[in-house]
Amino acid sequence: MRNTGTLFANDLRRDRCKALVANVHRLGLTNVVVTNLDGKKLSKMLPRLDRVLLDAPCTGSGIIARDPSVKVKRGQKDFENHSRLQKELLAAAIDMVDAGSKTGGYVVYSTCSVSVEENEAVVDHALKTRNVELVSFTSSVSFGVEGLTKYRERRFHPSLNLTRRYYPHVHNMDGFFVAKLKKTSNKVPERAKKDRAKVDDKEWGEEHWTPAFMESVVDFEATSGQAAGTKKTAREKKRQHRQNLMDARGFQQKYPPRSESAGMANEAEEPLSKKSKLRDKREKRTQGQPNNELLDAANEQRPRRPVLPNTAKKAKKVVKKKSNGMVKRQKAEAKES
Numbered sequence: 001m002r003n004t005g006t007l008f009a010n011d012l013r014r015d016r017c018k019a020l021v022a023n024v025h026r027l028g029l030t031n032v033v034v035t036n037l038d039g040k041k042l043s044k045m046l047p048r049l050d051r052v053l054l055d056a057p058c059t060g061s062g063i064i065a066r067d068p069s070v071k072v073k074r075g076q077k078d079f080e081n082h083s084r085l086q087k088e089l090l091a092a093a094i095d096m097v098d099a100g101s102k103t104g105g106y107v108v109y110s111t112c113s114v115s116v117e118e119n120e121a122v123v124d125h126a127l128k129t130r131n132v133e134l135v136s137f138t139s140s141v142s143f144g145v146e147g148l149t150k151y152r153e154r155r156f157h158p159s160l161n162l163t164r165r166y167y168p169h170v171h172n173m174d175g176f177f178v179a180k181l182k183k184t185s186n187k188v189p190e191r192a193k194k195d196r197a198k199v200d201d202k203e204w205g206e207e208h209w210t211p212a213f214m215e216s217v218v219d220f221e222a223t224s225g226q227a228a229g230t231k232k233t234a235r236e237k238k239r240q241h242r243q244n245l246m247d248a249r250g251f252q253q254k255y256p257p258r259s260e261s262a263g264m265a266n267e268a269e270e271p272l273s274k275k276s277k278l279r280d281k282r283e284k285r286t287q288g289q290p291n292n293e294l295l296d297a298a299n300e301q302r303p304r305r306p307v308l309p310n311t312a313k314k315a316k317k318v319v320k321k322k323s324n325g326m327v328k329r330q331k332a333e334a335k336e337s
């Protein structure tokens with residue numbers, strides 16, 4: 001501006017304004033008015049401007065190379081909150097500009113973030129809620145890669161390719177984003193323009209949600225933390241699994257249980273086979289008996305007689321037999337004498 005016209009420089013933080021004033025003095029600028037206000041309210045306080053540069057507050061995901069703490073400092077909520085604030089600040093910046101300005105009517109939006117939420121999503125929101133369009137600025141800045149027009153399930157206005165992204169590993173600088181907007185009318189649209197950012201609200205794996213799948217009960221394996229009273233036996237689990245399969249295939253409607261047609265009280269009970277009756281009997285018999293596993297563990301701890309190898313056993317037997325014979329012989333000799 002070569003020290004002509006008037007420049008308003010604003011920051012919400014007082015300490016930042018001090019640094020700003022110092023820079024103004026250092027550069028010998030005489031056309032700058034420094035304000036310490038909330039950017040969202042600025043449009044009501046200042047006259048209509050020719051152009052605005054919004055270097056928006058952001059998560060700083062583009063400066064991780066310089067400040068790795070960003071990786072642990074920022075969470076999903078930070079990205080969401082910054083995106084919301086950036087949308088409000090950009091709307092306010094657009095409202096401050098005069099669309100009929102002979103020398104401008106432009107807003108430049110920039111962040112030092114590489115996240116889509118803080119960049120393309122913010123600009124796309126402005127395109128929908130204000131009368132602005134994106135313009136190219138490659139004549140003055142010839143490098144950078146095109147902004148994204150789609151990202152995962154999100155779709156943005158095709159003109160988002162006029163924005164520019166700068167990457168540390170590609171451009172040897174901080175991660176950065178720049179968009180240049182031209183205001184086409186001072187009117188603020190009453191309703192947001194058609195939503196192009198179609199969010200695919202289909203959930204992962206939804207294609208598997210067949211009616212049969214949705215009707216069946218998923219039988220999860222009992223975990224170690226399960227209450228003792230609710231633990232299912234293998235037989236009960238098997239029965240439950242069979243029941244689930246039958247429910248999923250609509251067996252219940254096609255072939256109602258016999259008891260139902262006969263009007264019996266116990267409807268869910270199915271006829272027991274001979275084998276399962278026997279198994280039931282065995283289960284009842286073992287109920288209340290000591291736990292075999294505990295007994296085994298106790299036996300393990302009891303001191304045991306050393307197990308002799310076979311040859312040692314045989315030798316022991318022979319000695320025993322011999323000693324028996326000797327005793328008999330001695331008795332016989334004693335009788336004779």
Ligand SMILES: C[S@@+](CC[C@H](N)C(=O)[O-])C[C@H]1O[C@@H](n2cnc3c(N)ncnc32)[C@H](O)[C@@H]1O
Nearest residue numbers: 010011012013016037038039040055056057058
């Ligand atoms: C990326 S920095 C701008 C840096 C500045 N361009 C410079 O070179 O020093 C974003 C600035 O926005 C300020 N800020 C945050 N919220 C604001 C708000 N609601 N209104 C105005 N400024 C705000 C922050 O204090 C921060 O200094």
